[in-house]
Amino acid sequence: MNPSTTSRVIFQRPRGLTDAPFSYCPGCTHGIVHRLVAESLDELGLTDTTIGVVPVGCSVTAYNFFNCDMAQAAHGRAPAVATGIKRVHPHATVFSYQGDGDLAAIGTAETVHAAARGERITVIFINNAIYGMTGGQMAPTSLPEQITQTSPYGRDPQTAGYPLRVTEMLSTLDGVALAQRVSVDTPRNIRAAKRAIKRAFEYQRDDRGYTLTEVLSTCPTNWGLNPTEAIAWLQENLAPYYPPGVYRDIVADGFQNVAEAAAAKRERLGETK
């Protein structure tokens, strides 16, 4: 074959995604995160043995987009459903994919207890600071002064309280192997988010414990911004309030799994017999 006519594929849709076109608005970052999850599973050879659990929210139809077995949970119940699936199929890779309304409002209890139990699941948490699917109501992660459909004068902490920093909160729990926050606002940050998501799946493969990866995301439609303005709003407002970073990593702390880390902590606190 003439080498000048030989072509080489350098970029393609990951096998972990189906051919279905995404249902998301222009400029919405749900699609970017889907791709990062699918690429991670492909690269780790886990796509064919993965079961995903999708939420209620704009990603409710993500079962059409991921090319693995998928289940759809009632609003907020994804960690409970994922727990059941993982316990019945301990050798499967199980992930939940949840928005902030789903994970941090109606599903807070399931989230906290799945993390405290150290369930071997990978939770991908899309924080766009709003209820996207239902038209832009205030979420637990909406910022102080943020204007939403249900806070038309801006979120007032006096009446609506302060936003939840879920990653920081869960990072205090012994069942958590990895708690990290990333952002998908620039190519560099997207690459960092990919590494973080892949690491989270590696931790499940290696049976280390529960992992949470929060992704700062955009909702241009309900923020009332165009896609470029939405990225700028994320950078100027969301990222300072929710700083990206690794908040708990038991491997970096020198432990193999959450049981080892918890035992060492008990010993430090003098609670062992």
Ligand SMILES: Cc1ncc(C[n+]2csc(CCOP(=O)(O)OP(=O)(O)O)c2C)c(N)n1
């Ligand atoms: C039990 C129940 N309560 C309320 C709703 C309505 N509802 C659907 S999606 C949603 C919020 C979605 O927001 P989020 O989880 O942040 O996802 P996003 O659309 O922003 O990605 C709500 C309240 C529902 N479907 N079921």
Ligand code: SF4
């Ligand atoms: S409403 Fe917001 S979160 Fe939902 S698809 Fe559109 S931009 Fe994305």
Ligand SMILES: [Mg+2]
């Ligand atoms: Mg949301």
